[in-house]
Amino acid sequence: MISLFDMFKIGIGPSSSHTMGPMVAAGLFLDEVRQHHHLQHIKRIQVDLYGSLASTGKGHATDTACILGLLGFKAHSIDTNHVDDYLAPVLNDQQLLLNNEHLIRFEYDQDIVWHPQNSLPFHPNGLSFTTSDNQGNEFSQTYYSIGGGFVTTEDASAEADDVAITSDSHVPYPFKNxxxxxxxxxxxxxxxxxxxxxxxxxxxxxxxxxxxxxxxxxxxxxxxxxxxxxxxxxxxxxxxxxxxxxxxxxxxxxxxxxxxxxxxxxxxxxxxxxxxxxxxxxxxxxxxxxxxxxxxxxxxxxxxxxxxxxxxxxxxxxxxxxxxxxxxxxxxxxxxxxxxxxxxxxxxxxxxxxxxxxxxxxxxxxxxxxxxxxxxxxxxxxxxxxxxxxxxxxxxxxxxxxxxxxxxxxxxxxxxxxxxxxxxxxxxxxxxxxxxxxxxxxxxxxxxxxxxxxxxxxxxxxxxxxxxxxxxxxxxxxxxxxx
Ligand code: SF4
Known part of the structure; x- marks a missing residue:
């Protein structure tokens, strides 16, 4: 069963799959990084956008949604009146305060890579985040924004986030159709x-x-x-x-x-x-x-x-x-x-x-x-x-x-x-x-x-x-x- 909390999500325009989903994915990635590494060791982060996210991503603000997610903002709570202020240090000064705690250099032209001709087989809305640290170690994860702000990985290991709570709980009246x-x-x-x-x-x-x-x-x-x-x-x-x-x-x-x-x-x-x-x-x-x-x-x-x-x-x-x-x-x-x-x-x-x-x-x-x-x-x-x-x-x-x-x-x-x-x-x-x-x-x-x-x-x-x-x-x- 899918919860109505998943169906009706409070978020940010212009697109649930191309804006909200990538923002959620960036947040999920930060969570994963924290589980495996120290955020403070990260030197660089690269975002790869594939298929539809790359084809129409600029129009849907996919790039800035990823940046906002990496800055630590959530789609349901970000103040939509100040988005330009939040983005300014990144776009003007190449300074990205990862999760509002660790400053890294982020060069928009190099660190966001568009792959409009390359659609990942699992879903047309694929995106990857890759971090590298001072020792050159890399950590990467690919997510899929599957519509309506829902985000998943190929093995469905990262479906839930703090906006969308999909539950497999037993319900009294299950229905599939x-x-x-x-x-x-x-x-x-x-x-x-x-x-x-x-x-x-x-x-x-x-x-x-x-x-x-x-x-x-x-x-x-x-x-x-x-x-x-x-x-x-x-x-x-x-x-x-x-x-x-x-x-x-x-x-x-x-x-x-x-x-x-x-x-x-x-x-x-x-x-x-x-x-x-x-x-x-x-x-x-x-x-x-x-x-x-x-x-x-x-x-x-x-x-x-x-x-x-x-x-x-x-x-x-x-x-x-x-x-x-x-x-x-x-x-x-x-x-x-x-x-x-x-x-x-x-x-x-x-x-x-x-x-x-x-x-x-x-x-x-x-x-x-x-x-x-x-x-x-x-x-x-x-x-x-x-x-x-x-x-x-x-x-x-x-x-x-x-x-x-x-x-x-x-x-x-x-x-x-x-x-x-x-x-x-x-x-x-x-x-x-x-x-x-x-x-x-x-x-x-x-x-x-x-x-x-x-x-x-x-x-x-x-x-x-x-x-x-x-x-x-x-x-x-x-x-x-x-x-
Ligand atoms: S599905 Fe395409 S045409 Fe329809 S509202 Fe969304 S972006 Fe517009």
Missing amino acids: GNELLALCEAHQMSISDIMLANEMSIRDKDTIYNYLDEVWEVMQQCVKNGCKGKGVLPGGLKVKRRAKDIYQQLLDELESPQKVTDKLMAMDWVDLYALAVNEENANGGRVVTAPTNGAAGIIPAVLHYYRDFFPNYSLQGVREFLLTAAAIGTIIKQNASISGAEVGCQGEVGSACSMAAAGLAHLLGLSPSQCTNAAEIGIEHNLGLTCDPIGGLVQIPCIERNAMGAVKAINAARLASRGDGEHHVSLDKAIATMKATGADMMDKYKETAMGGLAVHAYNPQQAGTDASRIEVVEVGVGYPQC
């Missing part, structure tokens, strides 16, 4: 949320679980607030203009305007806004919750804000049950397919988030467990085949708008499910299996390498459909110029 989950709900007359909570309570007490869910919801709301204030362009070189602030002001103005209040689809504009706000914050390196990844971090908060602002019966308990239901669906997807864009394309990120949010909202609509899994199935089915093709390797285009589309789709999936009785031709498990198979068939250039799709076609202003005004400079993504 949607069918097993539904059978449990029926046999025990429990909701999906009840099942997930009971399983979580085998690891932690209810107060701890609820406190964490409340914190997750707080971070999501703060993220939307921050996103609605953000001005200017997003970092990375594409000069993508932040839009949430202007849209927020437009919507506030329209609320005051009598003729616009009758717009029946006004709620959709707000849902779009919430998602844009989160994903602009994420692209800006702000504080976000993986839900289940950073790239898809806007969908669940957007649907929850929709619940908060458009449901008369909104309650904090409703938010908790939504998140528990969504987490149950996320664990099934992660165990049976993937939530990583580098493994299965965007269907694994935005598709998974859409599916999770649809199930959560279906629960809040008072639907049965089978209607909830129907909503989840609709959410994933209509994202099948969705490729990952971030322009310039940045989690901006198409990612930001894609979250808005995913949030609206999740709401529609829940509403569609509410019109049925839970019976559906394609089961959730079949949709997830299809997602996995589709991901396996998908060419690598559509899996977070920024070497296909929009990442190629929207770059060239001569090509049809290109909005050249949105792309002024592309200097990011080491693999990108080879396209």
Whole structure:
């Protein structure tokens, strides 16, 4: 079983696999170094980034995430407003205070080595850290950032960290797939949320679980607030203009305007806004919750804000049950397919988030467990085949708008499910299996390498459909110029 604490991690943008994961890996490496050596003897440290981490690592701040991890910062607690200050001594003066205790020389150009053409066989998101001491002894470890901030080694010896606590503890209601989950709900007359909570309570007490869910919801709301204030362009070189602030002001103005209040689809504009706000914050390196990844971090908060602002019966308990239901669906997807864009394309990120949010909202609509899994199935089915093709390797285009589309789709999936009785031709498990198979068939250039799709076609202003005004400079993504 995967804990909801793993599914919803409080962290830093712009990417769970390419930013948070490498930062976690750097922390795990420091722990390993401490077990085998004295930190004080280290003279030099080299970071090797492979495959997708190298192809799109600059755009995803993989390099600086590794440095921050080596400095001793944790993704869930770092002050995202001072990242530049923390990085300045390293990038300007070549001084890296390893784990905030041992100063070494770190030359960015030499000590971070990019291998965009070399993807390690175990997983496309591989990275190695190698230390050498005064005697020339070396110590090296390779990690894999497998999506959603999860990090592992080939022998799974270093999976857990102090953010993510994956537990193999015995749970009262174990389930591996949607069918097993539904059978449990029926046999025990429990909701999906009840099942997930009971399983979580085998690891932690209810107060701890609820406190964490409340914190997750707080971070999501703060993220939307921050996103609605953000001005200017997003970092990375594409000069993508932040839009949430202007849209927020437009919507506030329209609320005051009598003729616009009758717009029946006004709620959709707000849902779009919430998602844009989160994903602009994420692209800006702000504080976000993986839900289940950073790239898809806007969908669940957007649907929850929709619940908060458009449901008369909104309650904090409703938010908790939504998140528990969504987490149950996320664990099934992660165990049976993937939530990583580098493994299965965007269907694994935005598709998974859409599916999770649809199930959560279906629960809040008072639907049965089978209607909830129907909503989840609709959410994933209509994202099948969705490729990952971030322009310039940045989690901006198409990612930001894609979250808005995913949030609206999740709401529609829940509403569609509410019109049925839970019976559906394609089961959730079949949709997830299809997602996995589709991901396996998908060419690598559509899996977070920024070497296909929009990442190629929207770059060239001569090509049809290109909005050249949105792309002024592309200097990011080491693999990108080879396209
Ligand atoms: S296209 Fe989708 S999977 Fe790829 S980086 Fe953007 S949100 Fe993530």
